[in-house]
Structures are given as structure tokens and as C-alpha cells.
Amino acid sequence: DAGVIQSPRHEVTEMGQEVTLRCKPISGHNSLFWYRQTMMRGLELLIYFNNNVPIDDSGMPEDRFSAKMPNASFSTLKIQPSEPRDSAVYFCASSLRGLFEQYFGPGTRLTVT
């Protein structure tokens, strides 16, 4: 079975540019999570969807960040405009609601210069 799929795996962009990260959850999973990981802050939850609906976006750092889930098999995390401090690894994870075990994608390493 395919796991969580993320693209791109690496993204290098200049400050001020728009960045879009993509995620395909495991088929049948109805909860999706976006995380950011840095050495300083560890793994931080940005936003959580259940059945394509955003449930908790309290972790989204600023209005520059937005996330969508137009259907059960696709989600995007957009940063506009990007800043150097956004450089991090962004993970997407999915789970079956009620089971709480989350399965992570390979991540997108974002570098903003």
C-alpha cells in the first residue's frame, strides 16, 4: 500500500516567492495533519483536517500560511510570501479518525534564501 505522498521533496526559493507544498494521504484515512520541524522547535502541528474540513489551525504561524483540502486525497500548504525563517522540513501525516496513530510522509525540505 502506498504511504503518504508529498511533493516536492526539496524546494529552494527566494524570499518573497510563493511556495506550495502538496500532500496525498493514505487512501481511506480521513484525518490529515501538517507539521513543521526545526532543530530549535522540534515537530510543531500547523493545521489539522478531518473529513476535508479544517478543525484546528491554531498552529499556523501567520497569515502568510494557508492550507486547503479540496478532497479526501489531496491537500496543499501555501506560504505567501515566503521568508528565510520559514526554512524547515514540512511533514504531512494522516490517520483514521478515532485511532490517533499518525503516519508521516517523507517531508518537504524548504529553504528560503
Next chain:
Amino acid sequence: QKEVEQNSGPLSVPEGAIASLNCTYSDRGSQSFFWYRQYSGKSPELIMSIYSNGDKEDGRFTAQLNKASQYVSLLIRDSQPSDSATYLCAVRRPGYSTLTFGKGTMLLVSP
């Protein structure tokens, strides 16, 4: 007090020894506990989940939960160099459907 705390390490053990990784949490009433392994440059991988007080064994891994003392631990028996990784503890706090992660403990197993 941090919600989920782990010693950052590194914890160094020789090959074949038992590695003991510990995690404490602040929210009494937390109900679900998970251990993830993360190799350098890779994503977190779920290795154990535990929901009830006591021990849960899976191969060389044993998770231990003590809700009264608010700690959860992971024992790795017969440690191998391939076990060298960062181990993340995750807790589902009461009233939440999401997980709160600790910052992880780096384990180094020397041949």
C-alpha cells in the same frame, strides 16, 4: 512545564545492551501514547503505541506506561547500530484529537 518532555541525549549504548528512553507528560488524563523513530533526514516512523498502564512488547521493543507517575518509556533490547536514531514520544492530551510531540532523544548504538 513543557507538555511532553524528553532528554535530548545523546544516549550512548554499546551493541547488545538495553537502551532505555524516557518521556514525561504534564496533562493528567492523557490517554494515548506513541513512540516514533526518526532516522537523520527521514520522517518519523511509528514503532509502538500504548494505551493502558503496564508493559507492551513487540519484538525487541517494550513500551511501559505509568499514568500515575505520568511517564512512558521505551526499552530496546539487544540494541543494534541500526537502532541509532532520534526517538520521539507523542501523547494525545485530554480533549484533543491531535498528538503533542516531545523533541526527541537521540540514541547512538556503538558496534
